[in-house]
Amino acid sequence: MSNKQQALWQQAQRHTQHQQWRQAAAAYEAIVDHDRGFLPAWLELSMAKEKLDGYRDAYRAVVEASHIADVPPMAAMVVARRLRRFEDLPRLQDYVERTGLAGRVPPEKLIDLASFFASAGAYEKTLGWIEHALKLRPDLAEAHNMHGLVLMFAGRSEESATAFERALKIRPTFASVYSMLSRVAKITPEHHHVDALRRLLAQPNLSTKDEGHLAYALHNELHELGDHEGAWDALARGCRARRIEQPYDHAGTMAMFDTLRRHFDATFSRGDAFDDPLTPIFIVGLHRSGTTLLERILSGHPDVADAGETYTFSAQLRLAADHVCNVIADETIAARARDLDYGAIGRGFLESMRGRSRGRAFVTEKQNPNFILLGPIAKALPQARLLHMRRDPADTCFSNLRTLFTHEAAYSYDQIEMADYCKAYHDLMAHWREALPGRVFDIDYDAMVREPEAQARRIAAHCGFDFREDMLQVGRESGMVATASSHQVRKGIVTNRGGVWRAYERHLGPMMERLAGHGLA
Incomplete structure (x- = not known):
């Protein structure tokens, strides 16, 4: 680096x-203009552009960084993390393979890399890396935790629980492990973690993040033990902690919904068709409405690949709108939606999903909040199938309340906000049916579990392929399920999942009264 570049670097770092x-x-731009191989400047430029809400420039800087050869492994990890940030999973996979990164990083960083690939659906490679890391560092709690997660996605519940227990033996205060373990462990009066969870929750100076994980874990275990009063107290504490950690802007969400309704009427929502051998199937609905079950049914067909929950379409919207957004969509995306290049969005989506399709003719995208974007999806992808899963509002809302999500369901930690969001969702879906005549295919959860073959036949016919008996074998060992329903769906098609909320009915007055006021109960 020349003296001039050194001065520029120091100046940029001060800024x-x-x-x-x-x-x-x-x-940083001045530096890379003189030296396009200076990796740190490209990475810093990407982060600065992101802070300025320049999504395209931030992404382009990462792409430039990925072209630089002979990068030290820790710097290459930063490039990989940034590629993951922009949902460029094909480029991420190529970069890791080309640089041999997996063989150049220590076990703790290999676990980070494994998590990137898990999000890309490359679970076999992910599992291999985790097992290799465990051979090198059997005392690494994060590796056992990640091992448990992937085994859980694979439906190997007992092995998953064992892996989580190993993580806790190494680090007894690993809060997020407890919340995962509570979903796969067989909780009995003889085997549970209730006492340990209560001790941890009594600690002073507990972070709200850890409090949320521990409280939800305690709720799950007490629920399984039949202690509904104790389970409710734990759930209420978990919701309070999550609300502090993740506030929800209902007014802003409603403004976004209103803007989308104004833009996407029946005329504007029609897109220009283009030929492509891959047909996407979008599965949408509120969280916990049965969308994972629907994806398992579809992926039982040999022509359908299950991609699970991705942000691929949202990433294409961000690129087109040149806007940084950490959720499916926001008010800025909605405001700019009318002026975007939907042909480019559609083609970009299909190219990004091609690897996940594994050469099959159809690929599912099961990101539930995509119901918000059905207008943009329909315009960008006229050939897409839009499947909407709906379930009893009380069952759905309570199931949301008792699920610890990542960041897409900030409305789900307060009874009133949950009920109001449910109403807003119903209203927006009514608009999409009107604006997209014949495109939105409604599927009733109760009908699905009551008469699965009849429903699977009508869904297959709508999507454009023949019904196969294997579609009903949702408890099959094959395939990965990386959702909150990963453990439940392996039990097959269960008909008695409804009405769980009734055990907590006396505590759910605010939600039930609000749903009734909205005409939903």
């Missing part, structure tokens, strides 16, 4: 430290 992003970006 970064003071969060003067525009000046920092200009300095």
Whole structure:
């Protein structure tokens, strides 16, 4: 680095430290103009551009960084993390293979890399890396935790629980492990973690994040033990902790819904068809409405690949709108939606999903909140099938309340907000049916579990392929299920999952009264 570049770098770093992003970006750009192989400047430029809400420039800087050869492994990990940030999973996979990164990083970083690939659906490779990391570092709690997660996705519940227990033996305070373990362990009066969870929850200076994980785990275990009063107290504490950690802006969400309704009427929502051998199947609905069951039914067909929950379509929207967004969509995306290039969005989506399709003619996308974006999806992908799963509002809302999500369901930790969001969802779906005549295919959860073959036949016919008996074998060992229903769906098609909320009815007055006021109970 020349003296001039060194001075520019120091200047750029000062601007970064003071969060003067525009000046920092200009300095980093000046550096890479002189030396396009200087990796740190490309990475810093990407982060500065992201702070300035310049999604395209931030993404382009990462792409430039990925072209630089002979990168030290820790720097290459930063490139991989940034590619994951922009949902460029094909480029991420190529980068890791091309640089041999998996063989150059220590076990703790290999676990991070494994998590990137798990999000890309490459579970076999992920599992191999985790097992290799465990051979090198059997005392690494994070590796046992990740091992448990992937085994859980694979339906290997007993092995998953054992892996989680190993993580806790190494680190007894590993809060997020308890919340996962509570979903796969067989909880009995002789085998449970209730006492340990209560001790941990009594600790002073507990972070709200850990409190949420521990409280939800305690709720799950007490629920299985039949202690519904204790389970409710734990759930209420978990919801309070999550609400602090993840606030919800209902007014902003409703403004976004209103903007989308104004833009996407029956005329504007029609897109220009284009030929492509891959047909996407979008599965949407509220969380916990049966969408995982539907995907398992579809993926039982040999022509259908299950991609699970991805942010691929949302990432294409962000690129087109040149806007950084950490959820499916926000008010800025909605405001810019009318002026986007939907042909480019559709083609970009299909190219990104091609690897996940594994050469099959159909690929599912089961990101539930995509119900928000059915107008943009229909316009960008006229050939897409839009399947909407609906379930009893009380069952769905309570199931949301008792599920610890990542970041897409901020409305689900308060009874009133949950009920109001459910109403808003119903209203938006009514708009999509009107704006997209014949495109939205409704599927009733109760009908699905009551008469699965009849429903599977009508779904297959709508999607454009023949019904196969294997579609009903949802408890099959093959395939991965990386959702909150990963353990439940392996039990097959269960007809008695409804009405769980009744055990907590006396505590659910605010939600039930609000649903009734909305005409949903």
